[in-house]
Amino acid sequence: MPISDQTIPYEILIRFDDEGAPKGAHVQSRRRVIMDGEVLKDEILTAAPLQLEGFPTSAIMTTATQAALVQAAALNSQIETLTAAVTSWEADAQSAHTAKDAAVAAKNTAEQQVGQMEWQVSQTTAALATANSRIATLEAILAAAEAANTLP
Template structure:
């Protein structure tokens, strides 16, 4: 005849502690194992069941574990506080950098506009100056022609000799 066994073993124990190190709640889960002729057929973790804490024993190991856990929590809380301060500082620096970037971008846009206006004015001035140069060159050529005529007239008025 086959040997069928249905056994239940403690699987997990969870104890919650208060800040004073005393247990405030607990539950346990059991593993139900079914075997056939020594071979495991099925393992089931059963639903958690509450444990009555009245008179629940706390061993020195649990007290040490609780103390170590609380120390780690305090250390990590301090780390979180420090990192939150660093994050706030970094966010403030980032906000200032964004503000500075907006200011610089506005300045660059204004300088581009001014440069475009100056280039347009320079182009207009260059055209006007070139026109004046052409006019002055024409006047200079006319003056040179007048001077040559006057020199020829003066030379023609002088007695030969």
């Protein structure tokens, strides 16, 4: 009463993108349970992503086809890695732009403050010049009064 439980390839589906390049694949297997030559169970299993390593292939799938599928899977993985890197770089660039915008805004604010301070310095300098002129006038009046001895 030997029992045999076999899982063999049943179907391979390869999906292609708009440019005709492979973008994914899945495989369905067939499970057969046989006892004393009688098939007890024969079912098609659910589709699973195609893993090429260790996958039994028939004469239909040539070495070139296998190599192309392996390369397509590797390239798809590389695309995912590079897409993640680009997304990260874009986020870094956005952060840099945000920091630059904040620095430019701070520079503009500082320039406005410098302008206001320069105006205040010029106003204070003008007021100081006016005050010095008045002091000089008062000193001259005081000196003249002392010379005339007209001080009380």
